[in-house]
Amino acid sequence: MAEVTGLSVARRLDRCTVLGPGVRAVIWVQGCPLRCRGCVAAETLPFEGGTAHTVEELTDWLCGLPDIEGVTLSGGEPFSQAAELASLLDTVRARRPELSAMAYSGFRYEALRRGGPDRQALLRRLDLLVDGPYVASRQHGLRWRGSANQRIIALTGRYADVGTEPDHSAGVELSLEADGSLSWAGVPPTPGFREGLEERLAARGFVLRAEERREA
Template identity: 40%
Template sequence: MSATGLLVNVAATRVGTRALGPGLRSVLWVQGCPFTCPGCMSPQWIPDRRTRLVTPRELASELLGDARVTGLTLSGGEPMAQADALAEMVAHARAARDLSVLCFTGYRLERLRADPPNPGVARLLACVDTLVDGLYVAALDDGRGLRGSRNQRVHRLNPRAEEAGTDFEEGPRSVEIALEGPTALLVGVPPPGLLTAFDTAVDTVRALTGGNPGGRGPGPDGRQPRCDQGRKRECDGTDGQR
């Protein structure tokens, strides 16, 4: 428990990626989102349920696990739903290293300022350099940029030199697929067709291994190993994202 008693409900993390913002970044996906956008790539991270509860200080340390990381990307789930804890995490991280912060939110910036959903929002907004706002609309996904659909807006709240050359609206998309044991994590905003290819690959692994990628047996908890942006999938068919 942190000194303030705050905890972050973590869906997933990725330390060191070039797929979600300028430079080498660490990504935090939080668990829980008040929205239900059709076509959301991380539906398993929408339910407001406990996953991994971590103190802001511990989470900052985890995200700074690679000394080359120069930025944090906050996604989910809905980061603004855990604004106070995330602001505290960013403060801890920045106490150790100068970092840019990119944040995705389903809320519009005007709403966050005029009628914040919780008291921590202003504190988190003060930490964010670039905010991508608005709900994902599948019909407006033009396959370009670091926003999921073209209704979403990019707000440079605190422009940094590192981000000056990044075209958040129109730049090419890239993704990374991180394999950690039997889990496959898709990191990034997928270009057209990529999500289907990813799902097909995971389904193929499941079919070929009987939900047992790598030929390993069930873990100590009796569960089969798993294969799985944020989109995280489980090769044993147990998947439940932004």
């Protein structure tokens, strides 16, 4: 793998139940080379910005979280920081081997398999992958994904039965931050969710931090 220098992170969340199996921590990385029309997290697309974290910092954070089943990697585009995330999963599992790993990618699984060694290394460390670009015209209330072209792919036996479970929206979660602002996570089941939610909350005096995963 390429030399690991650290990760650019848009946001972290300690606990989430709508972006993968069980209770999960979530890391949204900063930066994506794709520009899916209707992306609900446009703030994560530029490679500029984000907060720099070392692998060691994120490992300590993840390993210190009680009662989580695993970590979900989103963004932005996780496979744009594949070497760093593969290294992170290695260091986390050296301390907590029971934690599972899931990632979102705007690239198709077949393309990632043909990609460079860093992308292949990250794939080998994942239990689940949601692949494919978000397509607004195919928006649908599906489990953990925004449009019907996207797939949930089990890469290990841990979640081999995921394809047999009900395929309906897991919804979204709102979190009240210490500063009084709101953030949210999840996959909106309908188009225009972000805009509508922002308008309704703003009318009631709330500030929304909609740093949700990119639907791609």
